[in-house]
Amino acid sequence: MGYKQFILLILLTSFVYCGVSPSKVILVDKIGKNFLFRTNSPVQGNSYQMYELQEAMAKKISQAGYQFPQDPKFHSYSLVWLLDSIKQKYTEDKYFKNHTEYQFSHYPIFGSIVNPNSLPNFLAKFLAKYYPIWNHDNLNIITQELRDNLLKQEETPKIIFFHCIAGEDRTGQVFGGYVMRYLNWTYQRSLDFDNQVEDRNIHDESKYGLNWYCYYLNNQGKGGDCTYEPNN
Ligand SMILES: *[C@@H]1O[C@H](CO)[C@@H](O)[C@H](O)[C@H]1NC(C)=O
Ligand SMILES: *[C@@H]1O[C@H](CO)[C@@H](O)[C@H](O)[C@H]1NC(C)=O
16 A cells, blocks of 8 residues: 555544544553553544543443542543544544643654564664654653653542544554553564454554564563564
8 A cells, every 4th residue: 555545544534533432442551549541532523522431431440440530630642643633633622621620632643654574674673773763753752651640649540541533553553652661561462452452453554653662662672573463
């Protein structure tokens, strides 16, 4: 698939706002009183489905054997770009402007059009050393932000969540970055997990984005075998 078709595909799939899909509301981590979730976009039409989101989260928290915190604060990290998301961002912005007790951050994720595994291995490894300098997604920053936020214990418990639109591709990329960096998952485990969130594999550009981060984390002894290719 060419780059242009790629962009078109993303644009088309991005404009489907279905509201909260409970199977995509996934508990990622918990530290102290705080929870971290990945999810698809809570935007449906012009409304922001905070109630449905909380319901789905409460279910997942109880399934994991924890108690849903009383009156938690919410912090949403949107991974959508401005271009594919004018309506999405508008609706979410509006919601959070009207709920100043909660927080909203925007961290656009693009993925990569270059597959590190298509390059000679020495070159992928070499480029990965400088990943934070040239990679526009720089998963170091967003995963660190999520981690610091999760670690910070305040009086009110926090529910932090990150989402794109489908809750699979860009969300899966950031999820993979987080679990490889902080929960010691391998690239293989992360990618296999992402690929079963929906009945399709994650888009190549998100996979390549995650793959680059695996090569980078290898320098710190994390991520395991970055050359893994799932067979399907
Ligand atoms: C903002 O919140 C108030 C109080 O909950 C509500 O009455 C109002 O309709 C909301 N406005 C928007 C634009 O959502
Ligand atoms: C991940 O690995 C590091 C280094 O071995 C260890 O200190 C840390 O506790 C591990 N974290 C988890 C969540 O397993």
